[in-house]
Amino acid sequence: MVDILLVGGGHAHLGILRRIRMKAVDYRVTLISASTYQYYSGMFSGFTEGLYSEQEIRINVEELCQQSGVTFIKDTIVHVDATNRKLVGTTGIEYGFKLVSFDIGSNIGSLDGSIKQIEIKPNYVFPNEIHTFRETAFPVVVGGGAAGVEMALSVQAWRLNNGYKSNVTVISSSPLLSSVSEKASSKIMKIVKQKGIVVHDQDEIQETSRQQLTTKKGRRIACSQLLPLTGAKASTLFAESSLTLDENGFLLVESTLQVKDYPWVFGAGDCVTIRTNPELPKNGVFAVRQEPVLWENINLYLTGKPLKSFVPQKKFLSILSVGQQQGLITYGRHAFYGRWAWRLKHSIDMKFMNKHK
Ligand SMILES: Cc1cc2nc3c(=O)[nH]c(=O)nc-3n(C[C@H](O)[C@H](O)[C@H](O)COP(=O)(O)OP(=O)(O)OC[C@H]3O[C@@H](n4cnc5c(N)ncnc54)[C@H](O)[C@@H]3O)c2cc1C
Incomplete structure (x- = not known):
């Protein structure tokens, strides 16, 4: 049994790996993900257009785990037993844990x-x-x-x-x-x-x-x-578990990113709906923003202290690549278009990738 089991190599868990790489923890941490690589959707458009190579748009999660002292297991979780703190992978292997966090994204x-x-x-x-x-x-x-x-x-x-x-x-x-x-x-x-x-x-x-x-x-x-x-469409993973879901099948968590009836179950990113903010858009920006609270709360939970709330910002900057290295920036009700917008997007995306490589 591990102390912390991270399921999925999504945005929030990448942030946690990076933190552990910079500052080691005493817990035994394992990350299970369906793929060795995490492909960054912020750069899907640039890859599609032919501006980036496959290497440039992906993060090697296994390597990041090795550098962080985290055990990496390539597997897809197919069953969740929250009561007995057990997960099951595709080959029938069981994984026990003290605390689990899901960041498994969504489907289309x-x-x-x-x-x-x-x-x-x-x-x-x-x-x-x-x-x-x-x-x-x-x-x-x-x-x-x-x-x-x-x-x-x-x-x-x-x-x-x-x-x-x-x-x-x-x-x-x-x-x-x-x-x-x-x-x-x-x-x-x-x-x-x-x-x-x-x-x-x-x-x-x-x-x-x-x-x-x-x-x-x-x-x-x-x-x-x-x-x-x-x-975004919910993963089917939670459908047969005893975990509470929203009406669209997403895992329902409190503002602490914790499941109410199973306080040892956490979640972030597209796979969850936060009960206090059900309208929050499902995008990478919020998955990244949830990470500091997720990590702090995991630590607070394991040391028996009160947890903090994730408070999302009301407006967020979004930049769409519109082709030929031009971009459209939106912020609240504002929208601006031009080459500089794409350059800004490119530098933000590169910064994100470099942080994890
Ligand atoms: C074309 C396109 C472009 C987009 N562009 C942007 C953008 O520019 N900016 C933005 O903010 N958002 C963008 N989004 C939305 C963004 O992709 C998602 O909101 C974001 O990826 C969600 O992050 P996440 O951390 O929840 O999960 P993900 O990034 O989807 O990661 C989930 C991880 O979990 C793993 N996994 C899944 N199921 C299991 C399982 N059962 N067991 C083990 N591992 C599992 C996967 O392999 C993956 O590593 C875009 C979406 C699309 C489709």
């Missing part, structure tokens, strides 16, 4: 229909999957949020650079980036049109047949592959 929902769909989560499947999507005859992205817009623009940029004639299409049930702000929405509409992307917003897929989609508004769209990016 799939769509009905017969057209090939590309799955880019869990993040280690991303490079291979995006290669096939970039080259397909008629690529269609479904979803007009930040991830959908960014992937559409980076695939389009790569296709323009590589002599592909047909453009990327985006289908979105709402105006693009409408959940960010009106300003961001109107700016991105201009950008995507200028880059040649075909947008069908406030519309949805009704039917798919071979190489063609029909939307609710009756449009017929050529489509050889679909990339659904319609928001």
